[in-house]
Amino acid sequence: MFPDTHLVSHSISARGPFFVLRIPLDEVGARQFLLAPNRTLLRRFFLSILTKTYMDTPFVLEQLYEAPLAQVWHALTEQDQLRAWYFPQLQEFKPVVGFEFKFTDEGSPYQKEWRVTQLVAGRKLAHSWMYKGYPGSSEVTFELVAEGNKTRLVLTHTGLASFPNDPHFARRRFENGWQQILGSNLKEQLKLPSLD
Template identity: 30%
Template sequence: MEAVDQIQLETTISAPLDRVWTAFAHERGQWWPELDFWPVIGSLLREEWEVDGVQYAAVGAVKDVISGRRLVFAWSEPDWDGATTVRWEFEAAGTGTRVLLTETGFGSLAHGQELAEDHRETWPYHLSDLKEHAERQLPAG
């Protein structure tokens, strides 16, 4: 099997770009409550979750932000021998928004190939949650 250094996923969300950015950057606690960061360069990032009674955590920092267009962070777990970089990109696509997620750096990790396979399976879950949240109609006020 060929070594993989990056994975890339894409989805289109049936909501305007500003709505999707707001859902991603400011309403994340409603669709991905385990992940915490501010959408500003230098913000610390932390994801905590539990599987079968075992606690896990990934930590990192926001590296780049262009509000409404892009957010990049680096993160790792305690047992990784390095970090990966996750790049979220948002662009208008007709009346909707194209979201491109790219994670790189697996090639430099001792168990990078297994990690890439795991992340290739779990990222669609988060993209789906973002899509569902951003597309949800808010009740009329």
């Protein structure tokens, strides 16, 4: 399961064998764990591995909207539409690769730094998702597929593991946020009559 894992040392005591494993997590470093017959220690070890794997796995959410592709694309790429369903703090947006989103500063310690990273007209929009003053960089990709008069949107959010171990950056927060944004906010926005 972990090919680069190796035994660093071992010993025998009255309580049983103890092992120290070295497990590489990335190119920067590795973690060492003392493994013993102690169930709590083993549980912590495996939970840390599972948590890392869980955070490394891209978050993917699909939604089917009762709206034509052109209408959904308009909601994804028009500044006033984005402000209505995505982020009310959005001040300026242009669907151009390299464009940096501009947001109002409401004094939050988690100020967004986003930049358009990919654009395929009518099909795909991606942007980076970072926070000023915090390590980590993720990417959000919206992909659209027409299904008759309906549109399937596939959202993929990668790089969540790059953020600090802090409740604000917890994967569950992102998952819940995306379900609200796409499953409710955008769905309701697409029901409104278009003014364009």
